[in-house]
Amino acid sequence: MILRLAGVSKRFGAVVVADKIDLDVARGEALGIIGANGAGKSSLFNLITGVVTPDAGTVSLGGRDVTKVSLRNRCVAGIGRSFQIPRPFESLTVFENLLVASEYGREHGHRGANELCGSILERTGLAAQANTLAGKLTLLNRKRLEMARALATQPDIVLLDEIAGGLTEAECHELVAFIRQLNQEGVTIVWIEHVVHALLSVVSRLVVLEFGRKIADGEPHAVMNDPEVRRSYLGIDDEVAA
Amino acid sequence: MSSPQPAAAPEPATGRYRVRVATRTAKAFWLVAIVIIAVLVFAPAFASRPMLQDLILVFLLASLALCWNLMAGYAGLISVGQQAFVGLGGYALFALIIVGGFDPLLSIPVAALIVALLSIPVGTLVFRMQGAYFAVVTWVVAEVFRLLLAQWRELGGGTGTSLPRSATNDMIGLDFVAELFGVRSAAAREIIIYWAALFTVVLVVGGCYYLLRSRVGLALRAIKDGEVAAQSVGVSTTRIKFAIYLFAAFCAGLVGAIYFLQTSRISPDAAFSLLDWTAYIIFIVVIGGLATIEGPIIGAILFVLLRNTLSGYGPWYLIVLGVLGIGVMLLAPKGIWGNFSQWTGIHLFPTRRRIEIVSQASKDAR
Numbered sequence: 246m247i248l249r250l251a252g253v254s255k256r257f258g259a260v261v262v263a264d265k266i267d268l269d270v271a272r273g274e275a276l277g278i279i280g281a282n283g284a285g286k287s288s289l290f291n292l293i294t295g296v297v298t299p300d301a302g303t304v305s306l307g308g309r310d311v312t313k314v315s316l317r318n319r320c321v322a323g324i325g326r327s328f329q330i331p332r333p334f335e336s337l338t339v340f341e342n343l344l345v346a347s348e349y350g351r352e353h354g355h356r357g358a359n360e361l362c363g364s365i366l367e368r369t370g371l372a373a374q375a376n377t378l379a380g381k382l383t384l385l386n387r388k389r390l391e392m393a394r395a396l397a398t399q400p401d402i403v404l405l406d407e408i409a410g411g412l413t414e415a416e417c418h419e420l421v422a423f424i425r426q427l428n429q430e431g432v433t434i435v436w437i438e439h440v441v442h443a444l445l446s447v448v449s450r451l452v453v454l455e456f457g458r459k460i461a462d463g464e465p466h467a468v469m470n471d472p473e474v475r476r477s478y479l480g481i482d483d484e485v486a487a
Numbered sequence: 488m489s490s491p492q493p494a495a496a497p498e499p500a501t502g503r504y505r506v507r508v509a510t511r512t513a514k515a516f517w518l519v520a521i522v523i524i525a526v527l528v529f530a531p532a533f534a535s536r537p538m539l540q541d542l543i544l545v546f547l548l549a550s551l552a553l554c555w556n557l558m559a560g561y562a563g564l565i566s567v568g569q570q571a572f573v574g575l576g577g578y579a580l581f582a583l584i585i586v587g588g589f590d591p592l593l594s595i596p597v598a599a600l601i602v603a604l605l606s607i608p609v610g611t612l613v614f615r616m617q618g619a620y621f622a623v624v625t626w627v628v629a630e631v632f633r634l635l636l637a638q639w640r641e642l643g644g645g646t647g648t649s650l651p652r653s654a655t656n657d658m659i660g661l662d663f664v665a666e667l668f669g670v671r672s673a674a675a676r677e678i679i680i681y682w683a684a685l686f687t688v689v690l691v692v693g694g695c696y697y698l699l700r701s702r703v704g705l706a707l708r709a710i711k712d713g714e715v716a717a718q719s720v721g722v723s724t725t726r727i728k729f730a731i732y733l734f735a736a737f738c739a740g741l742v743g744a745i746y747f748l749q750t751s752r753i754s755p756d757a758a759f760s761l762l763d764w765t766a767y768i769i770f771i772v773v774i775g776g777l778a779t780i781e782g783p784i785i786g787a788i789l790f791v792l793l794r795n796t797l798s799g800y801g802p803w804y805l806i807v808l809g810v811l812g813i814g815v816m817l818l819a820p821k822g823i824w825g826n827f828s829q830w831t832g833i834h835l836f837p838t839r840r841r842i843e844i845v846s847q848a849s850k851d852a853r
Contacts, residue, residue: 294719320721332716334709340506340842345709348702349721363504363842376841398720 246308247272247402247433253292253302255457262288263299264457270402275424275434277444277465279478280454286437287329289454290404293435294326295319307401323351325400327391329407329437335380339371339390342379343397350398362397368423369393370416385411402433409440421446445469453478505843508700516835527685531668531678539681543749545791546684547742550691551764552771552783554735557695560778561707562731565618567765568625571609571632572736574758575602576743578636581753584654586641591650591658595683595744602740603733610732614725626761633759647754655751680749687741694734695780699838703727739764770812776822780836785824 248270255263262285270276280286291297293304295316303312306322314322334342343362366372369389374382379390388408395403405424409417417440424447428434438444445451451468453461455477461468468474475481531539551569558564579598583589589597613624637645656672658679665675698704709717710724717724747753757763767790775786793811797804819826828834 296715296719316715316718317721317723320719326719328716328719332713334712334716336712337705337708338839338841341705341708341840344840345702345705345717345722346720349706349723351721359504359506359842363844366842367844372844394720 246270247274247306248293248435249303249305250293251303251305253299253304255288255292255297255299261285261457263292265302266457266459268452268459268462270433270435272401273428273431273433274450275428275448276436277448277451278435278437278454279439279441279444279451281478283456284454285457286454287406288457290326290406290435290437293404294324320349320398320400321351323401325350325395325398325403327388327395327403327405327408331384331387331391333379333382333387333390333394335378337379338376339379339382339386339393340366340375342390342394346394346397347399350400352399361399365393365396369396370419385416396427396432400432402435403427405434405436405438407437407439409438409443412440417443441469503845505845507841507843508837508839510834510837512833513835513837524685524689528682531681536674536677539677540749541791541795543677543681543684543745545787546688547746548768548771548790549784549787550684550688550738550742551768552775552787553688553691553695553780554738555765555768556772556777556779556783557698557731558735559772561699561704561711562728563711564728564732565622566625566732566735567622567761567769568613568627568629569735569739569768570759570761570764571625571629572602572606572739573743573746573764574629574632574636574755574760575605576740577747577753577758578639578642578743579740580744580748581642581648581650584650585648588654591655591748592660592679592683595741595748598744599737599740602743603737606733606736610729610736614729614732629759629761633755636758637755643754645755647752647757649753650748650751655748677749680745683745683748687738687745690741691738692780692784694738696836696838698731698734699780699836703730704838707731767808770808772822773812774815774822776825776828779822779824779828781828782822782824786822789823 246269248268250266250268253263253266266289278286278289288297292299295311295314299312303310305311306319306324309322311319311322334345337345340362343365344358347358347361366375369392371386371389371393374386379387382390392405392408409420412420421443424434424436428447434447436444436448445465448465450463451461451465452459453468453474460477461471461474527542530542534542551573555566555569558566576598579601580591580594583594583597584591609628613621613628616624636642642648655676658676660679661672661675664678665672668675668678670678699707706717706722706727709720709722710727714724743758747758771786771790772783774789775784776782793808794804797807815822821829
């Protein structure tokens with residue numbers, strides 16, 4: 246088990262963003278997470294990466310309890326993450342954004358950082374923008390950069406937060422193919438996405454969140470057909486429809 | 488954190504990617520820089536004493552300004568308490584000479600090391616604060632040191648003390664320099680101090696540039712753009728900021744030791760002067776250009792020129808400095824060098840890394 250959340254809870258005032266969440270992610274798995282806006286998806290990522298610490302419960306990475314481990318050390322331990330609202334280092338170029346991640350990430354101080362970053366740039370479709378200041382990128386390229394930078398830390402597990410929104414059909418195909426390939430290369434994927442068809446063509450397991458609770462977890466098509474999921478996420482009430 | 492590596496070193500062209508840092512202007516500039524340094528090393532042979540004294544001041548102020556710039560312009564640490572380390576450097580030097588009986592020249596690096604050691608507990612304390620609180624605490628700490636050292640009777644208490652002539656007269660290298668240039672010992676002492684100051688500024692410029700070109704420099708710029716994002720790609724933000732703080736303290740210690748060795752006199756008020764060691768420094772950095780290496784150097788030269796020109800006008804000196812500072816902040820917030828560099832695209836100390844995909848053929852061959 247690469248990632249395990251046990252009874253993780255977090256509330257901000259009256260808002261419960263995580264309510265006793267248990268989640269196991271196996272090494273090499275590709276897991277999708279869906280849920281309505283405000284269901285606690287991004288908050289779950291914040292809890293996993295250490296941006297916020299849980300009120301209760303534990304987070305373990307590769308069998309090691311990292312609940313009290315800092316954001317920085319969790320990255321070094323192998324968690325990569327893209328932010329839903331892109332947070333590029335705006336005064337650095339795209340290439341330099343990746344370089345920081347590769348120089349300080351899991352394999353920090355390694356040789357071959359230039360090669361690694363160059364190949365990620367090409368694979369994520371950012372090669373043409375390599376020497377552009379990240380602050381001057383379009384939203385679409387900022388999202389690409391989020392993913393590219395997360396990969397440059399050479400993570401064991403990468404958390405992707407809504408990276409397919411706004412892509413054309415062709416771009417979406419490319420993205421899906423890329424993430425599939427990453428997964429085949431052994432990178433564990435946890436992907437939050439509203440573009441469900443893209444998500445379903447990659448993941449082998451789907452989790453649905455509602456108000457900080459996990460309401461479904463399992464084989465994607467079974468989960469999508471679950472009445473509670475249809476009601477909560479798709480707004481389809483089977484009983485009324487019948 | 489492993490030691491900073493000059494990741495910028497050009498990669499062998501065997502790979503598919505080539506990364507360049509240096510620009511043609513910068514390469515030409517390095518030749519010019521070597522010539523300038525060589526001329527400055529031999530300046531005591533032809534420059535007048537007032538000229539040397541001005542240069543000493545330029546070197547020391549530029550060193551302080553570069554360090555303050557490194558903290559404020561890159562690490563986001565706004566300190567208004569660098570006078571703490573300048574003052575401690577001066578007092579450490581006096582203590583080593585008067586109490587310890589050490590040689591003045593050798594005492595300079597030792598004093599700076601003492602300051603760097605002291606900055607560890609001080610840093611641990613002030614790093615608990617952030618933003619404006621950090622600034623206030625650095626100033627409070629400097630005041631505390633001023634008041635503490637005013638209690639040290641052996642070093643003159645609140646009124647301060649002078650270096651005994653016997654100590655300064657048998658400084659290492661004094662006879663050699665006196666003979667070499669055919670000058671008396673007072674002038675020879677100033678030449679040695681001049682070299683120490685030149686060495687300091689070269690060390691600080693070199694250190695800053697090495698740091699900014701290394702992966703630490705990349706991390707510093709990343710931290711400035713977003714601390715959470717930087718941490719989430721593995722940057723240990725506190726550790727890097729602390730290292731910068733330590734480096735700045737060490738350099739301030741060097742500056743303090745050299746400055747007060749030259750004046751041969753120290754008092755708590757002069758050593759821990761907010762105006763001399765922080766306010767003027769901020770002015771220098773703002774005028775020259777924040778977050779550049781060239782800016783603080785230009786600012787220091789300009790400051791000393793202004794000081795010399797306006798020294799006869801009493802309070803007008805400070806008024807002109809103030810108006811100039813405000814004017815630059817409002818009209819050209821990037822400072823002299825920042826604007827020049829933006830306008831011409833010239834960087835004498837390039838840190839930007841450019842990646843090039845070497846060729847499609849070599850790419851296919853792999």
